[in-house]
Amino acid sequence: MQDVACPSAIWDIENECMSIDERKALQLQRLQTQVARLYDRVPFYRERLDSAGVSPDQIRSLDDVRRLPFTTKADLRDHYPYGMLAVPLEECARLHCSTGTTGKPTVVAYTKKDMEIWSDLVARFATAAGVHKHDLVQIAFGYGLFTGGFGLHYGMERIGACVLPVSGGNTDRQVQLLHDLRASVLVCTPSYSLHIAEVMKHAGLSPKDLNLRVGLFGSEPWTEEMRTEIEARLGISATDNYGLSEIIGPGVAGECGEKKGMHFQEDHFLVEHINPQTGEEAKPGELGELVITALTREAFAAIRYRTRDLCYLMDEPCPCGRTTRRMTKLVGRSDDMLIIRGVNVYPSQVEQVLLKMSGVEPHYLLTVARAGAMDHLEIKVEMQAALFSDEMKRLHKIEKELEHRLHSALGVSFKLTLVEPGTLERGAGKAKRVLDLRKKE
Numbered sequence: 001m002q003d004v005a006c007p008s009a010i011w012d013i014e015n016e017c018m019s020i021d022e023r024k025a026l027q028l029q030r031l032q033t034q035v036a037r038l039y040d041r042v043p044f045y046r047e048r049l050d051s052a053g054v055s056p057d058q059i060r061s062l063d064d065v066r067r068l069p070f071t072t073k074a075d076l077r078d079h080y081p082y083g084m085l086a087v088p089l090e091e092c093a094r095l096h097c098s099t100g101t102t103g104k105p106t107v108v109a110y111t112k113k114d115m116e117i118w119s120d121l122v123a124r125f126a127t128a129a130g131v132h133k134h135d136l137v138q139i140a141f142g143y144g145l146f147t148g149g150f151g152l153h154y155g156m157e158r159i160g161a162c163v164l165p166v167s168g169g170n171t172d173r174q175v176q177l178l179h180d181l182r183a184s185v186l187v188c189t190p191s192y193s194l195h196i197a198e199v200m201k202h203a204g205l206s207p208k209d210l211n212l213r214v215g216l217f218g219s220e221p222w223t224e225e226m227r228t229e230i231e232a233r234l235g236i237s238a239t240d241n242y243g244l245s246e247i248i249g250p251g252v253a254g255e256c257g258e259k260k261g262m263h264f265q266e267d268h269f270l271v272e273h274i275n276p277q278t279g280e281e282a283k284p285g286e287l288g289e290l291v292i293t294a295l296t297r298e299a300f301a302a303i304r305y306r307t308r309d310l311c312y313l314m315d316e317p318c319p320c321g322r323t324t325r326r327m328t329k330l331v332g333r334s335d336d337m338l339i340i341r342g343v344n345v346y347p348s349q350v351e352q353v354l355l356k357m358s359g360v361e362p363h364y365l366l367t368v369a370r371a372g373a374m375d376h377l378e379i380k381v382e383m384q385a386a387l388f389s390d391e392m393k394r395l396h397k398i399e400k401e402l403e404h405r406l407h408s409a410l411g412v413s414f415k416l417t418l419v420e421p422g423t424l425e426r427g428a429g430k431a432k433r434v435l436d437l438r439k440k441e
């Protein structure tokens with residue numbers, strides 16, 4: 001690792017800071033090798049390419065990637081459990097499963113080399129976030145099948161940090177360990193970090209009683225307003241990192257010390273940004289879906305994987321010295337976007353409003369149901385304990401104000417229900433922000 005004159009150190013200066021032309025040449029060479037390899041080894045890809053009328057030797061430029069068909073979650077499910085493997089099972093060193101909410105999970109496999117690369121990619125974004133070898137890292141991600149726990153664990157070990165693998169849940173114990181063992185880095189979902197902060201407060205502890213400096217949060221959408229809140233409640237620098245099991249797990253992109261967008265690890269992933277409706281490249285400045293090709297994965301590699309994740313791309317150079325493109329925070333998943341009476345609504349819009357209001361907590365749930373031909377949206381929001389015990393007049397005032405602000409932000413009518421503090425479900429994993437009852441009808 002080398003220190004350079006930038007706000008955070010760089011783990012792999014050669015690959016993170018290589019010239020854009022050099023990187024494009026490397027990407028093309030890796031893309032050609034990967035497509036040829038998968039065509040030979042995975043019947044699914046051979047059939048797909050054959051029916052699209054393209055052969056691996058037609059990939060002559062990076063733009064030619066658009067000639068290849070997309071791969072979707074449904075394709076992975078249809079080939080459960082091992083149909084997408086590009087190596088014999090005996091050559092795999094690890095299996096993880098993605099946390100599917102419906103149907104069968106997707107199995108993702110890693111060779112020894114895949115795991116080496118994975119650890120390195122996590123080491124890159126953790127270094128960029130400010131982690132170093134003298135840190136003690138408390139990992140509060142689940143380890144069981146989810147890629148978050150082990151992914152972060154191995155990356156932190158690669159840096160030389162000391163790892164405390166607490167895993168998710170048992171928040172009282174998390175707080176006690178944070179206090180007693182004095183971890184300097186916390187790894188979990190952003191929503192869980194807020195829950196840890198709540199439990200900490202109930203235990204009478206303030207950030208000054210802990211030794212935390214950095215938080216590495218990812219795996220679910222969160223807003224800038226949420227970052228400010230977490231930083232204040234835990235007294236840390238909170239950073240975002242992005243990834244998905246189907247591609248590798250954590251390690252696809254992560255923030256540097258600038259905290260202005262997550263750098264893609266473009267030497268290993270070819271990232272496209274498309275209009276989810278048309279499948280064509282999104283226009284500059286447009287919200288688009290990430291489509292990712294894993295250039296170096298051996299055991300399981302996706303070509304043009306439709307992530308359903310929506311964000312903006314940032315092409316301008318970053319002062320940190322890395323030359324990679326960046327993604328903004330995710331606006332949401334296209335399957336999390338609610339269309340209510342023709343209007344697009346994202347949970348992140350609600351979060352932004354809540355974090356600018358006093359009297360309420362950033363714990364919320366959007367429920368949509370259909371009565372006849374009409375969609376009804378209910379937004380449940382937790383009150384702060386002080387407001388709950390306050391007089392009715394103040395409560396009504398805040399309710400009216402919140403209703404007004406949410407209405408201006410969302411542009412649809414809804415029923416607002418203020419609920420008691422601590423009543424909306426909290427978990428160590430991804431927060432559930434949307435309940436769409438229309439899907440069951």
Ligand code: DLL
Nearest residue numbers: 098148218219220221241242243244245249250330
């Ligand atoms: O969540 C991998 C991961 C673990 C990333 C730990 C970061 C940290 P999956 O369970 O397969 O994998 O879920 C992937 O989670 O498609 C996004 O919708 C969402 N997601 C991941 N990171 C972020 C993030 C892991 N930083 C899905 N912001 C992805 C917003 C995120 N959403």
